[in-house]
Amino acid sequence: MQDPFDQKKSQILKDIYDSEGPDASPKGTIDELCIPIMELINTNKDMVTTSSCSGRVSVFVEGSKGDYQDKNGVKIGAKGDGGHWLFVTHDENEVPNWWIDKSLVFNTSAATREGLRDDTRYILYKFEPLILHVKCRNRETAQKLYTTAMGCGFRESGIGTNNLVGIRISIKLDVPIGLYDASTEKCHMFMAEDYLSVLTKLSLDRFKENRRKLQQLYDAIEHSLKEDSPTKKESKQERANRMMEEGLARRETVRLRKQQEKELKQKLADAAVSN
Amino acid sequence: MQDPFDQKKSQILKDIYDSEGPDASPKGTIDELCIPIMELINTNKDMVTTSSCSGRVSVFVEGSKGDYQDKNGVKIGAKGDGGHWLFVTHDENEVPNWWIDKSLVFNTSAATREGLRDDTRYILYKFEPLILHVKCRNRETAQKLYTTAMGCGFRESGIGTNNLVGIRISIKLDVPIGLYDASTEKCHMFMAEDYLSVLTKLSLDRFKENRRKLQQLYDAIEHSLKEDSPTKKESKQERANRMMEEGLARRETVRLRKQQEKELKQKLADAAVSN
Incomplete structure (x- = not known):
């Protein structure tokens, strides 16, 4: 009988490279940037990648907060009723001028315009960096991978249950850029259009830093695997x-x-x- | 001889409540909001809190990036040479109008002003939520605390080495609000002053949500501890x-x-x- 970890690993790899599609994510394909590090990790018999995102830019309209008073708090960035993406990409080349053809209204004086009520629906611009989840056969492998990631500056990494290692870093942008008027379906930006160019520049800087950290992690994991078993590799x-x-x-x-x-x-x- | 964990725990508690000062952090005192949950956790013989931040707002001027080309990437939000805080607080009451008396220049057309070079020093506004580190005596206790935290939506939590549990959540703001001109020592904001009021409102919303999550975590840990030892508690x-x-x-x-x-x-x- 096959070892449970090996069985799980085969199933995960099969799902990834299944003929129905290379990935179960809504995007449908694995981020190209992640492929080399995933393949490196999966060459090791004690690890398998379970999910990954190489980094992305997204612009999200919060859902309706009409019932926020019934709850104990304010819903922040929640999908809720009518929440939707204005834009999302994993490809930095798609970031410049993402706002063209979105009919955005600029220079809205937000604080005076409607007094920013608790049910105001904000438009949030985000850069989210690389995130990688790796299931390990045992605690020792998980600890070693965790230590390697922390050593590369992935300071928000951690081990979860069942030796699942989450590799995270905090290169982020999380910017409220406007508000959504549901009655007119218009997106009112808090600032002038050129601020979106500023965000583009800063996002491209972060994509670049993100790639550098990904490479650093790749090299460190490669080095660590070599140490493990110089002959088997x-x-x-x-x-x-x-x-x-x-x-x-x-x-x-x-x-x-x-x-x-x-x-x-x-x-x-x-x-x-x-x- | 005292058990190593008990010894460590005594030392940590002694440092926290030492007569020289209640905390070793630069701020000098433990955030009041964290005290109840720290005390709850520390009543359990298998856990001790090692560091905590109840949440904060900060405004940071990046350091000089003059030598960025010598490195492999772009330094983002780095202290470097001349990096400094414009403002930092753990007290939400101090957030409104934090910018008064800071001589900020508003409505700078950033993209055209100097073309956003790679060495532009940005001014970053951040809201960072609760973070709590808890050292546990053994793996079982660490796993249980981790599971409790994840169950409360602290989705970026993880276990590190030596059964140290990091409890993290992603209620954040990370906003480039301006650029720093070192030659004139002026802070040029990318937007009108009223956008800082928008950020104030959004930060207060996040402080509120953060408090709600902290209470939820407190209740869940309390419940979990009761399950553990109904008679000893x-x-x-x-x-x-x-x-x-x-x-x-x-x-x-x-x-x-x-x-x-x-x-x-x-x-x-x-x-x-x-x-």
């Missing part, structure tokens, strides 16, 4: 070759799928126009 | 009485010390004027 070149081949194959699959989806959407759009 | 009334007495005594000590410091400062100021 592939050589650097062997691994590089294997990963390149696997990665190319996987990316080709994703590219084909995206192209098919695009063609399907185009067909649906054409059909809608001709009806 | 004090009754709710006994504990309430004891904590009130201890708390009053401690607060009186802190109050007296603050008053003495104030009188001393006044004397020094008077002496400076008369010289």
Whole structure:
């Protein structure tokens, strides 16, 4: 009978690389930036990656807070009734000018405009950095991975139950940029449009720092794995070759799928126009 | 001989309540809001609180980034050369109008003003929520405390090495509000003054939510401790009485010390004027 950890690991890897789609996340694909570190971790027989996000920018409209008084507190950044994303991306190239075509209203004098009631629905701009969850076979492996991550400055990391290590860092942006008027469905920004360019610049800085930290973590984990078992591991070149081949194959699959989806959407759009 | 954990716990409690000062932190006193939960946790023989912050608002000027090109990345929110706090408080009552008398310049068109170079020094406004570290005697206690915290929505909690549990939640604000011109020593805000009122309102909302979560955590830990040892524990009334007495005594000590410091400062100021 297969060891329970090995069984779980096979299942997770199968789900990741399943023919139905490379990932169960709503986005549908694993962030490309995460693939090398995931593959590195998964080469070790005592670890398996369970979820990851390479970092993202999102703009979120809070849901209705009409019933906040029935609860014991103020709902902050909650989805609730009518909460929705204005924008979300894992690709830094998509960040500049994200606000074009969103019909935003700038320079709203918020404090005077409606007095910022407790049920005001804010629009929140966020940069969230890399987060990685790794299930380990035993406590020793979990502790070692945790220590490696902390040593690279992932200071908000921690071990949960069942030797699941959460690797977290605090390179963030969490900015209230406007308020949502549900009666007109307009987004009123608290500041001038050029502040969104400031946020773009600061987000790109954070994407860059995030990539640097990811690389640092990759190198530290690689070094730590080598220390563990110098003989059992592939050589650097062997691994590089294997990963390149696997990665190319996987990316080709994703590219084909995206192209098919695009063609399907185009067909649906054409059909809608001709009806 | 005393058990190592008990020895460590005695030392930590001694340091906290030492006659030299109730806490080793730069602020000099333990946040009042944290005292009840610290005392609750410390009644349990298998846990001791090692550090805590009940939540705070801070405004920080980044240090000089002159040498950023020598490093591998962009320094973000780093102290560096000349980094300093414009404002910091754990007391929500001090947040409104924190910017008065800081000679801030508003409505700076940042993106056009100097093109946001890589070495631009930003001014960052932050709300940071409750954080609590608890050292546990053994893994079981650590796991149980972790599970309790996660169950209350402290989703960024984790267990570190030596059964140290970090209890963290993500109610945050992390807002670039301006840039610092070192040549003139002026702080240029990216937006109008009324945006700082917006941030005040949002910070007060977060202080409120933070208090609610702290109470929820307190109740859950209390419940969990009762489950552990229904006979060994004090009754709710006994504990309430004891904590009130201890708390009053401690607060009186802190109050007296603050008053003495104030009188001393006044004397020094008077002496400076008369010289």
